[in-house]
Amino acid sequence: MKKNVLCLALASLGVASTWAVEPAKINWSKVPETNITLFYPGQSSYEWLRSAGHxxxxxQVQRGDACVACHDEPGGEKDMGDKLVKAGPLEPTPxxxxNGHVDLKVQAAFDDKNAxxxxxxxxxxxxxxxxxxxxxxxxxxxxxxxxPKLDKVVQEGQQPGIYEDRMSVMIDDGKVPAFAKQGCWxxxxxGQRDMPKQFTKEEVAANPLLTAIKKSDVRKYLPDTRTDPSDWKTGKSVEDIAKIKAAGGFLDLIQWRAHRSHAVGMADDGYVLEWRLGDAGKDPFGGNADAKTHEPKFMWDEKKVGYKSITADQLRKADHFLIREQNAVxxxxxxxxxxxxxxxDYVLSRExxxxxxxxxxxxxxxxxGQWTVVMIRPLGLGNDDDKALKSGGVYNVGFAVHDDNITTRGHFVSYVRTLGLGAKGVKVDIDAVKLP
Structure with missing residues (x-):
């Protein structure tokens, strides 16, 4: 990736970033808005949707019907999220x-280089x-x-709830069976983290697929990667999964993170196939704890920022990013x-x-009280772990927001929407404006 050093300060971050990417000259007031209500899903898993409990x-779900075939009433997402966020069959630890829902405003534009x-x-x-x-x-x-607030140590008061806000987008170009109708479900x-029948360490250690891909827990996966789509333990061979990937049968996953990518002007790039995987290369963040000593690898440069560490009473009173090239030693x-x-616990690095x-x-x-996030995605990516966006293309997309110090199922999600980049003769939910 070409890195532009434009010496633009990110004043809102409290750090003088030299890696900020120059914003496109977009007059967003002239770009159409799509308002989408995201709702709290609780433990409504792939398996639950196909069960009698639904x-x-x-x-109907088993035969492939779209979620919105039933959930199409105005205000339905709000009502459903406000119900699911409370204690009940799909939320054992409220x-x-x-809150049970978030209203998300979405706008889209593209030029010859980026979306x-x-x-x-x-x-x-x-x-x-x-x-x-x-x-x-x-x-x-x-x-x-x-x-995160769903963790037992937070709910029991042993630890404070601290976790970053996130904005995520899943992208399908029509090659993932059923995503257009049933989306992120x-x-x-x-079996996943914070879901019913959560994995045990022993189960993961005994699983051939997770052992082969060197994973120590269970995260998102697509049904096609299992011989039994409802049983994470029944993974197909690494060779078979590679064929699915080569055929484009994966979901692109872009995540903007308010701590781990925001300060260096990035959104990380990953995909979902047999697990929630990162793209080839290196993310803009990494762990700051030494694996052997458990001591930090880096601390703040006191000569530059005036302190080498902070205390709990300073949290949320300023920005606290540790950036290797900028304020770390x-x-x-x-x-x-x-x-x-x-x-x-994380150190950031654009370089x-x-x-x-x-x-x-x-x-x-x-x-x-409002986040405004603009993701900038290059068109025409040729990597084997990316969905290549192009002018005239139509894509199935799903959105998620993590808010209020939480992760995993504690996010807010959308039903599937369609995104068009100047698609002609096709009705889409979000129509990206072509820039001059």
């Missing part, structure tokens, strides 16, 4: 005070969710501090650490981001 609709997807939504909190987990010194050693299964274990000192994983850029800001 209020009599299991058979998060106190969590531009603009998203706006109100956050649940009166601050941007740009914090992520930390490493905390307890007086003797460094331990992880802060977890193809990827969410029993190697960790000094003899720097006089005190109990309660915090250093980010280290490489390959297909570094295709996507993003411009974002938080103001008056």
């Amino acid at each position: 209020e009599g609709a299991g058979r 998060v106190a005070g969590k 531009y997807l603009r998203f706006q939504w109100k956050t649940a909190n009166a601050f941007p969710g740009s914090e992520h987990q930390y490493l905390r010194f307890d007086g003797h050693e460094w331990k992880v501090y802060g977890y 193809l990827t969410c299964h029993d 190697p960790f000094d274990p003899k720097a006089g650490w005190k109990e309660g000192d915090l250093i980010p 280290d981001a490489k390959g297909s994983a570094a295709d996507n850029n993003a411009i974002a800001s938080w103001k008056d």
Whole structure:
């Protein structure tokens, strides 16, 4: 990926970034808006949708009917999300005070080089969710501090809820069976993290597919990668899955992260096939904990930012990004650490981001309780782990927002929409405007 160094400051970040990608000269006030309500899905997995528990609709889903064939009433997403977010059959561990839906404004444009997807939504909190987990010194050693709100340690009050906001887009070019009708529910299964019948470490260690691809847990996957689509343990061979990928039978997954990609002007690039995988190359973020000592690898450069660490009372009062090229220095274990000192558990780097994983850029800001995120996706990508967007193309897309310090099923999701890049004679939900 070509990296433009334009010396544009990201003032909203509190850091002087030299890697910000120049925004296209787009007058967004003249680009049509599509308003979409995203709702809280709880544990409504692929398996649940096909079961008798799905209020009599299991058979319709099994035969391939679209979700919106039944869920087409105005305001239905709002009502459903507000119901599912509460304690019930699909939410065994509700998060106190969590909203059940989010209204998302979507706009799209493209030129000869890129597609531009603009998203706006109100956050649940009166601050941007740009914090992520930390490493905390307890007086003797460094331990992880802060977890997503669905985690038991947060619900029991042992840890604070700390997690970044995210904006995600799944893209299908028509090659993933049933995605156009049933969307992201193809990827969410029993056995995954925070889902019914969650995996055990022993089950993962004994699974041939996960062992072969060197994974230690269960995440999103597509039904075609299993001999039994409803059983994550029945993985097909690595060779068979490679054939599915070569035929384009995977979903592109773009994720903008308010902590791990925002500060360096990027959105990470991945895909869903037999697991939720990253594209080839390197993401703009990496773990900051040393695998052997558990100490941080980097700390803040006190000469540049005025501190080498922060404390819990400083959280959410400023931006706290640790950027290797900009405000970080190697960790000094003899720097006089005190109990309660915090250093980010992730270190960011624009320069280290490489390959297909570094295709996507993003411009974002938080103001008056609202995120505005513009994802910038190059057209015509030729990588074998990307969906190549092109002028005239039509794509099935699904959107998700992570808000209020949460991850996994705690996000908000949309039904499938269609995105057209100047498609003629085709009715689409989101019609991207061609720029001069």
